[in-house]
Amino acid sequence: MIGLADCNNFFVSCERVFRPALLDRPVMVLSNNDGCVVALSNEAKALGFKRGNPYFKIREQAEANGVVVFSGNHRLYEDMSGRVMTILRSFCDEIEVYSVDEAFIFVNDTVGDFGDFGRELVRTVRRDTGIPLSLGFASTKTLAKLASRFAKKYPGYRGVCVIDSPEKARKAMALTAIEDVWGVGRRNAPKLRRQGVTTALQLADMTEDRVMEIFDIVGVRMWKELNGISCISREIVPPQRKTIRCSCSFQDEIFELETLRTAIASYATSVGKRLRRQGVVAETIEVFVATNRFSSCRPQYFNAFELRLDDPTADTALLVAAAQKALDRVFRPGYGYKKAGVTATRCVAADSVVHSLFSDSGDIERRRRLMAALDRINASPANRHALHVASMGPGLVGLTRREHESRLYTTRLDEIIEVKV
């Protein structure tokens, strides 16, 4: 049996842990730049708000309905996620962290009744972190996903739904709309509906050849999973990242190259830090800039340039310098830039790199130690940017909007929760 643990309305739940008065209130969390709605409480969903709504379009209606709004506080969510995962790990043989709010869990049969085991797990996570969890058990990942949806949707399950027979699987699939199947996306759902396939069960009952005709190999895999044949493997050890990107929309359009440079330096810095944390180096680095794609009256421009580094690296100074070079290749004066980003493409394990014949190995080692020192100094949340490249300037401060920011309750001592008694 495979379990899927899924935190309910995760970002909203994180905010509620520290603002318990919001437990039955409509709450929303916004994307970067306070742009779109990315998470909603059930109360906010009931009011008709949806994930992806541009905030400026619904702002008035949200205020009129007393919706409490937060700018995304992802450092808080990451920390809360870690706490949840720690508990899952303590209960299970192995877990596969699938996203910030989801993990596949693997337990052996000695746990006895999966329902009892699951409810104990849900209770513990709720008690120790404040986060509500939905848990689904089934024979494949796709069916476990489906089970967790039931656990979330129907309170009668008390957080845990177990699919442990073909009959239960068929019943659950008959009640699941085709677009709710993991792997059937926005594009394929209408295609299937046109073929008369409207439920997961109808998809499962097709022949393999027919699935291959409509879909492709990906569809066949999904079809097998629905029929109880497991073909999506466990990934207990997180696979090495192949690309690492940092990009961000700006509050106002940016016209000056020098302002873009500070943003690009910030992104490259953040990419470098993440490369080092994952023990990888980048062979190439890509920079893109884009105008506001929603503006129909202004001239549009998008461009990206990928630059091969002399030597694969995770060195912030080298990445920043390379990113600036790439920026020079794509920047055109006269446009108002709304978005830009830096991607480390072609990442490879740092210890497997073959350096160029002409590179100075002593210098590489010195720079590696320099970065290690920089990371140590910047490690504490209070010193995050204590040591940084000068071209970052003030970084992204002032370039992006965050009007509803909550505190870093769990990682900064001067922002911890205050209790009045």
Next chain:
DNA sequence: TCTGGGGTCCTAGGACCC
């Protein structure tokens, strides 16, 4: 005024090799 960010996988087609 105001519209997110970060990933993966698969496929078709072109370049190139012998």
Next chain:
DNA sequence: TCTGGGGTCCTAGGACCC
């Protein structure tokens, strides 16, 4: 006049996920 067969690698674009 006649113009092969069999491979690999890479990339861009499209689909999906959270």
